[in-house]
Amino acid sequence: MARAKLPRKSTTVDMTAMCDVAFLLLAFFILATKFKPPEALKVDTPNSVSTKIVLDKDVVQVTIDKNGKVYFSVSESNPNQKADILDDINTAKNLGLSAEEKKNFTHTPNAYIGVPFSQLKAFLDKSPEDLKNVILAGIPVLDSNNNEMVDWFRAAATAFAGTKMNVVVKGDDASKYPSFGGVIWALKRNDLMKFQIVTNPVAVPVGTELYKVNVATGTKGSSD
Amino acid sequence: MAEVDTSGGGKHKKGPGVKKGKKLSTRVDLTPMCDLGFLLITFFIFTTTMSQPTAMRMFLPKDVKNPDEQNKVKNSAVITLLLGKDDKIYYYEGDDPTKMLQTTFKMVRDVVVDKKRRTDPKDFVVVLKPTPDATYKNTVNILDEMTIDEVKRYAMVDISPVEYTLVQKTEAANGIK
Numbered sequence: 001m002a003r004a005k006l007p008r009k010s011t012t013v014d015m016t017a018m019c020d021v022a023f024l025l026l027a028f029f030i031l032a033t034k035f036k037p038p039e040a041l042k043v044d045t046p047n048s049v050s051t052k053i054v055l056d057k058d059v060v061q062v063t064i065d066k067n068g069k070v071y072f073s074v075s076e077s078n079p080n081q082k083a084d085i086l087d088d089i090n091t092a093k094n095l096g097l098s099a100e101e102k103k104n105f106t107h108t109p110n111a112y113i114g115v116p117f118s119q120l121k122a123f124l125d126k127s128p129e130d131l132k133n134v135i136l137a138g139i140p141v142l143d144s145n146n147n148e149m150v151d152w153f154r155a156a157a158t159a160f161a162g163t164k165m166n167v168v169v170k171g172d173d174a175s176k177y178p179s180f181g182g183v184i185w186a187l188k189r190n191d192l193m194k195f196q197i198v199t200n201p202v203a204v205p206v207g208t209e210l211y212k213v214n215v216a217t218g219t220k221g222s223s224d
Numbered sequence: 225m226a227e228v229d230t231s232g233g234g235k236h237k238k239g240p241g242v243k244k245g246k247k248l249s250t251r252v253d254l255t256p257m258c259d260l261g262f263l264l265i266t267f268f269i270f271t272t273t274m275s276q277p278t279a280m281r282m283f284l285p286k287d288v289k290n291p292d293e294q295n296k297v298k299n300s301a302v303i304t305l306l307l308g309k310d311d312k313i314y315y316y317e318g319d320d321p322t323k324m325l326q327t328t329f330k331m332v333r334d335v336v337v338d339k340k341r342r343t344d345p346k347d348f349v350v351v352l353k354p355t356p357d358a359t360y361k362n363t364v365n366i367l368d369e370m371t372i373d374e375v376k377r378y379a380m381v382d383i384s385p386v387e388y389t390l391v392q393k394t395e396a397a398n399g400i401k
Contacts, residue, residue, distance in 0.1 A: 015254030022261030029268040046364040049372055050280040064360060168279065173361035177307070177354040180363060181382070188284055196279035197364055208333065209374040 041065055041112065043172045048199035049210065055166050055196075060156045062149070063112065064171035068179035069138025072152050073112035082106045084159035089151060093117045101125060116140050116148060141182030149186035157190055167195035280367065285379060301347035303339045305332065306383065307358035307366060308391050321387045324394065329365060336373050350378040355391055 041063050059075035074082045083106045090097045095117065101124035105111050114136035115123040126134065141149050156165060167187065171180055187195060204211045213219075299318045306314040306324070313332050316324045317339065327335050340348055350370060354363050363380075370378045383391075 015258050019254045019258040019261060022258050022265060026261055026265050026268065029265060029272070033268060033272050045277060046361040046368075048278065048280045048364060048368040050278045050368075052279050052281065054277050054279045171360040171364070173359065175360040176356065177358040177360060177363055178356045180360050181354070181356075184284065184380075188287060191286075193284045193286065195282055195284075197282055197367075198277050199280050199364060199368075201278045204372060205333075208372045209337070210372045213374060 041071060043170055044174070045170060045198050045200055046173050047202040048197070049202060049204045050199060051201060052196075054168065054198055057166075058160065058163055059166045059168050060153075060160070061168045061170060062183050064169070064175045064179050064183070065138075066172040066174040067138075068175040069114065069136065070141050070149060070179055070183060071112045071114040071136075072139055072149070074156070078160075079106055081156070081159040082111075085152070085155045088155035088158055089117070089120075092151065092155070093120075095121055097121060097124060113152075114138055117151075141186060142178055144182075144185060147182055147186050147189075149183055150189045153186050153190040153192060157192065165192075167192055168198060169195055170198040280364070280371075282367065297349045298347045301343045302349050302351060303336065304351040304353060304387075305336075305366060306387060306391050307352070307354040307362045309355070309357040309395055311359075311362060312395075313366075314391055314394060321390050324390060326394065326398075329362070329369075332366070332369060333373060336369065336375065340373065340375065345376075348375070348377065350375050352378060352380045353383040353387065354380070355383050355388055 043063060043065060056075055057077050058081075059078075061073045061075070063071040063073065065071070074085065083102065086097070086102050086105050089095070090102070097120070101121060104124045104127075105113065113120070113123070116137060116139065119137060123131075123136070139148050139152065141147050153167075169180070169183060187193070204214060302319070303315060303317050304321070308314055311329055313327045313329065314324045315327060315332075315335055316322075336350065352363075352366055352370075354366075367378075367380070
């Protein structure tokens with residue numbers, strides 16, 4: 001008996017459509033990716049279950065690097081306040097900063113202050129490229145008699161008077177507590193009782209009290 | 225996965241002697257290109273950090289000098305956590321630091337939850353005291369732990385010299401440098 005002859009079909013599939021989809025997705029991902037802006041200060045932040053996104057407007061940021069040195073910066077969207085803060089410090093501490101030196105802080109993106117008042121003039125003379133090779137002293141916070149963050153916060157609070165100022169602390173995992181303690185002390189001295197800590201989001205551990213609450217209310221993470 | 229050339233081998237022949245121009249297929253095998261596309265997609269997905277940094281809100285208590293205005297807490301309802309060197313936590317209940325016990329960041333949840341269960345919720349207070357040897361990470365982690373354990377009342381306080389000496393002694397006894 002003759003076997004029924006099955007027609008031989010090609011196993012090749014037209015790849016054009018799949019290829020189109022692949023490249024469409026690729027194009028989407030490339031365009032949607034927002035690359036991290038280059039950071040002048042490298043800081044590894046700790047984790048938390050908080051889900052609130054860090055603000056980027058009206059921010060006064062205090063950065064603590066891994067050696068516990070403290071830096072002060074203001075968000076890019078507030079050049080006027082930035083200038084006011086520096087003017088205020090200049091007048092209060094009699095630093096005699098030139099217009100050029102002030103411009104270095106107010107008109108440079110990602111500009112930060114990382115030296116005591118005594119070195120501020122020399123610090124602002126340097127260009128951002130030069131600063132990469134200089135070891136900065138950081139703003140003194142450890143001694144409560146000489147906590148210069150108090151003056152920076154006071155100047156910032158004055159400059160932001162009328163608008164809501166968001167104090168953000170971004171600390172490195174490896175830095176020791178005293179630097180952070182010094183910043184808190186300076187905040188308290190200025191009656192700035194609210195601030196935010198920059199963290200990396202992590203999931204709430206299963207089985208904990210917050211987890212149970214979140215399951216019950218259908219929320220994720222923590223809003224605080 | 226070579227493409228089968230279907231265009232050749234035509235049935236209708238042109239007249240004899242007429243040279244047949246070979247018809248080449250315009251189809252290209254797209255499989256490798258598709259592979260490459262997906263490879264790049266995978267690469268971009270893995271390298272993209274979708275998660276933006278989040279902010280933990282923190283409220284500081286006002287320093288009150290007048291003892292009458294200070295918050296009173298019941299001794300039995302308080303647990304104090306001292307953050308030491310090397311990610312160690314020392315804790316004691318009530319107001320006697322000499323009864324200090326030791327734990328780690330992995331185990332501290334049990335300690336806090338256990339104390340919380342044994343205490344009247346309206347009195348329960350956790351006092352956090354980071355020593356100068358504790359890292360910033362320790363401090364933030366313990367604050368986060370308070371959120372995770374749903375501790376409503378906690379305070380971060382500077383460590384007293386007595387407690388710090390005790391912690392240092394314990395650390396020395398345990399050989400933590």
